[in-house]
Amino acid sequence: MHRQIAGRLTGPVTKWIVLVAVIVIAGGLGSFAGKLIDVQNNETESWLPESAESTKAFEKLEAFQDPYDVGTTVVYYREDGLTDADLAAIEEHAGEIAKLDGVSDVLTPAAAQAAGVPAPFVSEDGKVAKLEFTLNFGDKLWEELPDLKPEIDEIIAIDGVESYLAGAGGQSADAATIFSSGDANLLLITLGVVILILLVTYRSPILWLLPIISAVVGLGASMGLLYFLAKHTGLTVNGQTQFILTVLVIGAGTDYALLLVARYREELRRHEDRHEAMAFALHRAAPAILASAATVVVGLLCLLFADLNSTAGMGPANAIGIAVTFVVMVTLLPALLVIFGRWVFWPFVPHFGTTEPTASGLWAKVGRGIAPRPRIVWVGTAAALAVLCLGFLRLDTSGIPSDEQYTQDQDSVTGQTILVEHGLVDASTPIQVVANADEAGRVVAAMEGVDGIAAPVEVASKDGIALIVAELRSDPYSDAAFDAVEDVRSAVHAVPGADALTTGMSAVTVDIMEASARDNKVIIPIVLGAVLLILIGLLRSVLSPVLLIGTVILSFGAALGISGLVFDLLYGREHTDPGFPLFAFVFLVALGIDYNIFLMTRVREEAAVHGTRRGSLIALSSTGGVITSAGLVLAATFAMLGTMPMTFTLQLGTTVALGVLLDTMIVRSVLVTALNLDLGGRIWWPSRLDRGEDAADEPPAAEEVKVPALD
Template sequence: MHRQIAGKLTGPITKWIVLVVVVIAAAGFGSFAGKLLDVQDNEISSWLPESAESTQAIERLDAFQDPNDMGTTVVYYNEDGLTEAQLAAIEEHAAEIDDIEGVTDVLTPARAQEAGIPMPYVSEDGQVAKLDFTINRGDEVWYEMPDVAEDIRELTETDGVEVYVAGAGGQTADQAAAFEGFEGRLLLITLLAVILILLVSYRSPILWFLPIVTAVMGLGISMGLLYFLAKYAGLTINGQTQFIMMVLVIGAGTDYALLLVARYREELRRHEDRHEAMAFALHRAAPAILASAATVVVGLLCLMFAELNSTAGLGPANAVAIAVTFVVMVTLLPALLVIFGRWVFWPFVPHFGTEEPTASGLWARVGSSIEKRPRIVWIGTALVLGALCLGVFRLDTSGVPADEIYAGDEVDSVVGQELLNEHELVDASTPVQVVVRADEADAVAEAMTGIDGLDAPLPPFIDGDVALVQASLQTDSVSDLSKDAVLEVRDRVHAVSDDAQVTGWTALTMDIEEASERDNKVIIPIVLVAVLLILIVLLRTLLAPLLLIGTVVLSFGAALGISGLVFDFIFGLNHVDPGFPLFAFVFLVALGIDYNIFLMTRVREETVNHGTRKGSLIALSSTGGVITSAGFVLAATFAMLATMPMTFALQIGTTIALGVLLDTMIVRSVLVTAINLDLGGRIWWPSRLDRPGASVDSSGGEPEREKVPALD
């Protein structure tokens, strides 16, 4: 059936129909792409594990606080000590901050003293003072906090004093500022990187334009469709999902384009009519592209089993985007290629009847070298990759400390928090909160007394039959001391009351880390099984898929190992988010297996006429260049994430880029090819594709070409 579809999509008339349909879809959906930001859900609930204690406690806090309330701390620092005039200026600032929309509960050193609040607002050495307030801007707080923080910096500017906006509000402002406007910059630098690689790969000043236009149209349609799904179907999309989607669609879409264009160029040398050449090319390449896209889609959909909402939400949105990209790439791109004709390859135009240059190129020579001693090659390669896996022990998955969240220059919230910690001032914006029945509040408050790293609890707040007990942490909310304090709070209050639930910034962080660890253990095996099943269906065999899965897992381990060394000894950022291994695994396995799919589908095709060993060499020489180009494209697109000022983006971009290059240059070209050459026809067990008695043409001639249905 796909042979018939391939013939119909690329006919002299239908190519124009395809072009018009896709352009209309791109114009329609693309007009809503810019609105995707409006339906993003960056509320804390869109990131949290639903079953976690801290998440459930937040739902009970509505009686005591608005969920959009955000504690913020302004930190004042003078190395020589704050003067009386400077302390007086802080009190004057409070009156101006009071007038900012959504601000309540402004506390300064003087106001805190008048209210009888026991915690200090000026350090003992007199170098640091703080001002606390709560801000509520509703659902727009994520987008508005950078502007609020900048306004506060301006009105608190004091001669001789360094001022930093910290606390939960400061962290939100810095994170939002890091993402603000970055979607456009990320898309631009990603496209520029891809264009450069395509220019080198195609050696044509024209051809690169068609894959780029097609990929951008696919991205526009995807974003427009996701806007409607988020607005009307309840699909959750946040900032993390959107920036990953941009690089994923451009990278994967360009990969599919490279494979199709390479096969089309081959067929142009065999067919005088370009429509017929594209029909054969699409018929041959589409199954591999479909399998590749299906692997990514299924891998992403497996994320729906995640307990962490931010992880579970990322999967469906990106799966939709990849599915749309696949459809656009196998419809619009073939139509554009046959519309433009052979000249689009200028100056290296593939004329009918000319020799295929890949038969004697670099990868043909690599294959010949491996052919001499394939067993030694694959065993040696596997041992080297295994040794690289040891670098994973340099990774610390306990979470990223506050001072490492941002790559590069330190930001206000980090510097301010460090000053508070160094000068033993409590950050009241991130207290430990316990929700409990009102009749058990006093017992819970007593149980929270005397815990290291925790101030004495405030008197319980009571609303009907529910009470809130809270106490301030004495150090950074994500420090080991704070986490230990929360663990002890949970142990103590659970012993007092079965109804007590502990939440707060630290508790949320701990529950997210626990959910991430659980997701790693559950989802990684699910993804492996799903990808294995796709390979079994595609290759119609069992041993080859098992070996391919093994090589990808080995490649993943080596990529993590190299990353551990790079993060530690080059970046100085060896702490990673607990969810980092899962993200890296899903993208590396789903994307890395693509190159094995591209290679092995060609091996299977050539095996029918040449046998496995010769078919493997033909496949390597034919696909080597295009797969290498595809690997560089995908690595470059994900490497662009490293330009973001967030450590997580730097780390995930670096790891995926390294892993993709490893898959492209070593695993696919050396390891898999060597295994194929060593095992020969046994690779297809239990299939008899290349076994005694199977029908195989060993003459070495060109594979017989099927007849494609008549073109329009």
């Protein structure tokens, strides 16, 4: 039945129908891919769960301020002290900035002094001054900022004075600028690396083009579909989701292509008609590709159980990308391959009747090396991976401070650092408390004893609710700021009848950290359970899936352990985002299990004919090269996240790349193969493959390890 369906997809006539249908549908969706950035929601507040204190406070804040108001600070610094001319220029800058669309409430040092603002706008040493204003572009802030920032930078320039756009608006401007240009650059760099790997793998000047075309079509269709879902269904898509989607789809799509092309090349040696060869290749390879894609999709959909909206939104968005890519890879790519014919493999064309070269290749030799003492091999390998896991103790998941958030200098970070070092506060990121107006005085009194904040001020009262604001004396992303938030919350919650709620940028970050910690504990077991059920259904076994899950967990731990050392000793950035372990886990488990699926489905296929031990060696020799190539592609694509100038992407890309390499080079080829050889048919317990196999089955000789003909 499956073979008939595969044959119909790639027949002499139907291949053209499939080609046209995919191009029309995917092309239509892909035409909207560029609009995905228009429906992104990158506001920090949108990432929060409804249960967070900051979320509840935002609802009451709407009575006092426009939710789209973003406080922004310009920082001026002269090493030998600002001159009167410098201060006069700052006053002139205020007038020019006030003329810009979306700008209001401009406040200069002179205006602040005249208004009696208690917080200084010029540092005591006279080296630093600040200018404040409010930005409001509604929900189009992230679209406007990449063009607005250069305009403001030009206005605030003074000869001999360093000037930086900082505060909440400056931080958003830097992030928006990175996201606006980073995704296109990331795609080009990723494609370049993948093309290079495919050229080396296929050693063909033409063949690499078909997987790349198919992967790009899959990415475009995915982004177009996500645009409609984000626009009409409320699906949350942000910049983080989009650039992860880029590397995930290109990497996974190329992996699927490698597996299919390898099986097609095998079948071309057995079948004279290329359409028949593709029918057999799809029949054999598509179930493994489907199982792989399903594992990734289910793993990502488990993120829907996350409290953090950004995490919950990333799951379905990337799951949709994988699902669309799977469809493209089992329709468009096979059609292209049979349309182009055998010559596309030139100069190494797989002619009918020739011998499959993997029978005596590197991985066949690896298998024969493991076979004599498999138990010693898997015990030793597992022990080595366990030792590597200890490096995890060097990871600090308490959050990334401002000065470590980017891998390149950013104006907002530099400006914030200068403010803190010279004793000025950033009024754009205060602690905000909303409370019952009748108890506002007692709330203010309770806050006055908290370290790390300026004197609290009741700003306004409306409809029985009071807004109280206190400026932070530290970096809003520092441990000192987080401690201040916790202390303020403890103080105001103790005021009877106040119903006080605390928010602000630092409070939002604290809530995100708490939600991330909860998600780590809840979602990781859910993902493991879901993947285990998929493996049980695929392999029709219990023992084998349990062991495979164990090997992937061990690989994940080792990847985190190595990463802990790399982040600290090599990158000098030991702090990680609280959600980092969860993201790394989901991608590594979902993607890492792929290679075990590719291997074990082939082992099961061969075990039915040759027994588990012989089948394991045949499967390793047959799939070793393609799985290694697939692992290199996926590792390289995720490593390209390091080209984005953000610490989070650098760390995530590094860990996933390390984990994938461990999976392909060590776990799948050595650890899993050694377990198969040691346990033999027992690996399939309780299925029928476990019955009747000779436990003393010897590994085959070199000349026997070859791919058998298929019925």
